[in-house]
Amino acid sequence: MEIYGYYTDSESLLEGVKKLQEEGFKIKDVYTPYPVHHLDKALGLKRSLLPKAGMIAGIIGATGAFLFQTWVFTVDYPVEIGGKPNFAYPSFIPLTFELGVFFAALALVFGFLFRSKLGLGARNKIYDERNTDDRFGIVVDAGKQKSKKEINAMMEQIKEKGAMGVEVID
Amino acid sequence: MQNNLHTESLIKGEKQNQEITEDIHKPMTGRPGKLWFMGITLSSLAALVGLIAMVLTIWQGIGLWGVNKTVGWGWSITNFVWWVGIGHAGTFISAILLLFRQKWRTSINRSAEAMTIFAVMCAGLFPLLHLGRALLFFFILPYPNTRDVWVNFNSPLVWDVFAILAYLTVSLLFWYIGMIPDLGTIRDKVKSRIKKTIYGLLSFGWTGSAKHWQRHEVLSIMLASLATPLVLSVHSIVSFDFATSVIPGWHTTIFPPYFVAGAIFSGFAMVQTLLIVTRKTLHLKDYITIYHIESMNKIIILTGSIVGVAYLTELFVAWYSTNEFELFAFVNRATGPYAAAYWTMMICNVISPQLFWFKKLRRNVIFTFIISIVINIGMWMERFVIIVTSLHRDYLPSSWTIYNPTLIEVVIFIGTLGIFFTLFLLFVRFFPVVAISEIKSVKNEKLDK
Numbered sequence: 001m002e003i004y005g006y007y008t009d010s011e012s013l014l015e016g017v018k019k020l021q022e023e024g025f026k027i028k029d030v031y032t033p034y035p036v037h038h039l040d041k042a043l044g045l046k047r048s049l050l051p052k053a054g055m056i057a058g059i060i061g062a063t064g065a066f067l068f069q070t071w072v073f074t075v076d077y078p079v080e081i082g083g084k085p086n087f088a089y090p091s092f093i094p095l096t097f098e099l100g101v102f103f104a105a106l107a108l109v110f111g112f113l114f115r116s117k118l119g120l121g122a123r124n125k126i127y128d129e130r131n132t133d134d135r136f137g138i139v140v141d142a143g144k145q146k147s148k149k150e151i152n153a154m155m156e157q158i159k160e161k162g163a164m165g166v167e168v169i170d
Numbered sequence: 171m172q173n174n175l176h177t178e179s180l181i182k183g184e185k186q187n188q189e190i191t192e193d194i195h196k197p198m199t200g201r202p203g204k205l206w207f208m209g210i211t212l213s214s215l216a217a218l219v220g221l222i223a224m225v226l227t228i229w230q231g232i233g234l235w236g237v238n239k240t241v242g243w244g245w246s247i248t249n250f251v252w253w254v255g256i257g258h259a260g261t262f263i264s265a266i267l268l269l270f271r272q273k274w275r276t277s278i279n280r281s282a283e284a285m286t287i288f289a290v291m292c293a294g295l296f297p298l299l300h301l302g303r304a305l306l307f308f309f310i311l312p313y314p315n316t317r318d319v320w321v322n323f324n325s326p327l328v329w330d331v332f333a334i335l336a337y338l339t340v341s342l343l344f345w346y347i348g349m350i351p352d353l354g355t356i357r358d359k360v361k362s363r364i365k366k367t368i369y370g371l372l373s374f375g376w377t378g379s380a381k382h383w384q385r386h387e388v389l390s391i392m393l394a395s396l397a398t399p400l401v402l403s404v405h406s407i408v409s410f411d412f413a414t415s416v417i418p419g420w421h422t423t424i425f426p427p428y429f430v431a432g433a434i435f436s437g438f439a440m441v442q443t444l445l446i447v448t449r450k451t452l453h454l455k456d457y458i459t460i461y462h463i464e465s466m467n468k469i470i471i472l473t474g475s476i477v478g479v480a481y482l483t484e485l486f487v488a489w490y491s492t493n494e495f496e497l498f499a500f501v502n503r504a505t506g507p508y509a510a511a512y513w514t515m516m517i518c519n520v521i522s523p524q525l526f527w528f529k530k531l532r533r534n535v536i537f538t539f540i541i542s543i544v545i546n547i548g549m550w551m552e553r554f555v556i557i558v559t560s561l562h563r564d565y566l567p568s569s570w571t572i573y574n575p576t577l578i579e580v581v582i583f584i585g586t587l588g589i590f591f592t593l594f595l596l597f598v599r600f601f602p603v604v605a606i607s608e609i610k611s612v613k614n615e616k617l618d619k
Contacts, residue, residue: 010614033187033355034607034614035383043380048388054396072312072320094329094407101400102336105393109343112389113374116382118350122375129358131378132351134187 001142001170002028003155004127005163006135010036012162013136017042019161025154026141031131050115054108061103066096127169138163179461180274180612187610194352194604195359197452202599205451213591220585223578224299232302234578241561241573246296248553249583252436253293253590254334254408255429255549258401259437260286261341264348265397268390274465276608277457280352281448281598282441283345288593289440290338292586297330299582326410333407340400344393350376351386352602405433412556419499419560422487428480435473435519436549438466442542446535448598457604460533467532470545474523477552481520495565503559507572511551512559518548 007013013036020027021042030039069092073079078086113119131137142154155166185193227234237244260282267275298304310331312321321328354376357369376382409429412420442463449458488500503512522544526532563570597603 030380031378032380032383033191033378034351034611035387036380036614039380040384045381045384048385050385050388051392054392058396068312069323073323077318077320088324091324094326094403094410095323095332097399097403098329098332098336101396102332102339105340105343105396108389108392108396109347112347112385116379116385118374118376118382120371120374124375124377124379126358126377132355132358132376133191137378 001144001146001151001168003140003142003151003158003166004137004169005140005155005158005166006128006131006137007162008135008164010039010136013138014038014042016138016158016162020138020140020158023157023161025158026143028139028141030139031127031137033132033134033136036136050108050111053111054104057107058100058104062096062100064103065099066092069095139169142168179459180277181609182456182459185456185613187613190609190613191355191359191606193454193456194602194606194609195356197454197598197603198356198600199360203451206595206599210592210595213588213595216584216588217592218585218588220582220588223581223585224295226578227299227582228304232300234576236574236576236579238571238573240564240569240571241558243300243557243561244573245554245575245579245583246300248550248557249586250293250296250300251408251429251553251557252550253289253296253586255405255433255436255553256440256546257286257289257293257337257341257437258405258430258433259441260284260289261337261344261397261401262434262437263441264344265394265401268394269398272465273612274462276612277454277459277604278441278445278462278466279608280345280349280601280605281445281594281603282437283341283348284597284601285441285444285594286341286437287338287345288590288597289437290334290341291593292590294334294338295586296582326407326414329407330411333404337400337404340393340397344397347386347389347393348605349601350374351378352606354378355606356602402430405430417560417564418493418495419503419556421496422484424480424483424487428477428484431473431476431480432519432549432552435470435477435523436546438470438473439542439545439549442466442470442538443546444594446539446542448603452598452603454604457609460535463535463538464533467526467538470523470541471526471532474519474545478520478524481516498563499560502563503555506559506563508555508559508562512555515548515551515555518544519552522548 005016007016010032013030013032017027017030017039027043030043032039066089070087070089073086073088117124127139128135128137138158140154140158142151146154151168155168158166181190235244235246237246260279263275263282264279267279298307301307310321310328312323350373353369353373357366357373357376360366360369406426406429409425413422413425415421445458446463449455485500488496491497503509522541525537525541531537558573562573
């Protein structure tokens with residue numbers, strides 16, 4: 001059982017989140033129309049690992065590109081051009097850079113989509129269609145098999161903490 | 171107070187979150203105006219005629235063009251460099267200005283990025299057509315093949331392929347990722363079932379969850395930090411196509427920064443051209459304000475001045491180097507058969523942006539619109555001058571010649587203009603032109619203060 005409530009501005013949302021957490025409510029998720037600052041800290045979200053994933057992919061792309069060019073020009077098909085060096089590393093730099101960026105960007109984007117379970121045809125539950133418009137929704141985990149009375153008491157409490165509309169979602 | 175005044179000019183009036191959604195969603199609903207229909211008819215006609223010319227070129231070969239042995243690169247490479255240059259403003263606005271925390275970017279980044287993508291797509295067509303055998307374009311990619319050869323990694327033409335492809339991909343990802351939350355907003359806003367399904371698919375199931383937003387913000391910053399050196403590298407590499415050759419007028423070390431500045435200069439001019447029309451026809455004057463236009467004009471002054479200094483430096487170095495070939499190339503530019511193009515370039519690019527030093531002029535919408543077109547003409551001339559004047563009189567006077575484009579070349583160029591404007595018109599019709607969530611975020615920060 002879940003309880004959904006919403007706020008109409010980001011400040012009362014932040015305050016509400018803090019108060020509910022102090023009361024021991026389990027906040028499952030918060031839905032906002034735009035990124036609300038300090039919300040991740042209030043919810044205790046861990047830092048994203050995306051930058052690391054991007055960096056690793058970038059390093060793989062760049063090293064791969066550099067080594068591949070080196071291999072082509074020195075091992076697989078060395079060409080004699082007026083005595084110029086085969087290992088002409090300065091001219092390998094542009095591709096090394098471009099492929100590093102290319103790999104990093106792809107890893108970042110697909111990492112983001114994969115981790116967030118977003119993508120073509122993804123069906124994530126939408127609690128309130130106005131969460132992407134002007135409502136700051138909050139979903140509280142009410143636990144299993146609670147009596148009607150207990151649920152009603154919880155809803156009352158959430159309302160007290162500034163939420164506008166509150167409803168139970170099975 | 172100072173800060174309030176500042177944000178006030180970013181978004182006019184006291185808008186509620188819901189109003190912002192409404193205002194930006196509005197152009198996507200109902201019947202588009204007469205102007206839109208007229209525009210798209212004209213542009214798609216141009217695109218169609220251009221496509222016919224492209225097919226003819228692929229069918230018959232580039233013998234249909236005016237290029238010859240001496241002037242191997244004519245309009246097509248001019249157009250290529252021009253379009254790539256225009257494609258620089260979008261990423262500059264969305265990446266570099268994001269890292270510099272310039273809040274005025276929020277209203278214009280979406281459309282500028284879309285413009286970037288369409289411009290780079292148009293740019294890519296020209297080298298493909300110029301190959302003569304466009305269907306063998308994949309020979310430029312290093313893959314194991316029965317010919318048993320690799321591509322030449324020492325060649326800037328190979329770097330160019332990778333740079334343009336990487337740039338197109340990263341710009342596309344950056345643009346789309348930024349748009350996902352707004353597509354979610356649109357999905358939740360539209361009523362019709364078909365529209366809901368389509369925007370539902372396009373929005374990738376966005377919900378606005380706190381964890382998603384956290385990752386989304388990290389992703390935006392990371393992509394911006396990647397795109398910033400990328401955008402600088404792309405036009406640097408395009409300039410290497412010229413700078414690493416031994417042609418007088420091309421063989422200069424000044425080329426990379428000079429090309430990048432020129433690219434951003436022309437890109438901002440094109441953003442002005444598009445947005446001045448967009449804000450009027452879509453009634454977005456509250457979001458794309460005079461302040462935005464003025465800020466972009468300031469960047470036009472800066473980059474335009476860099477371009478001006480680069481022109482003068484080139485002239486000075488040609489004289490100072492005492493290299494007779496270099497000096498000849500520049501004297502020939504200014505006084506030879508293509509002098510008209512050279513002086514058009516000088517007037518359009520060096521003098522016209524300097525007018526923006528006057529506050530009245532850079533805050534004048536009509537004036538900005540005219541100058542933005544003048545700059546785009548000037549920047550096209552710049553590429554034409556660099557390419558054609560340097561080639562047509564080379565080291566061997568017996569091969570000197572004059573290059574004139576054929577009708578096919580002109581029509582192909584008009585065709586890409588058609589493709590570009592058609593895509594942009596479709597974009598303003600079916601996608602949120604202004605970043606809804608970012609506008610709300612900026613407005614909210616203002617309320618916090």
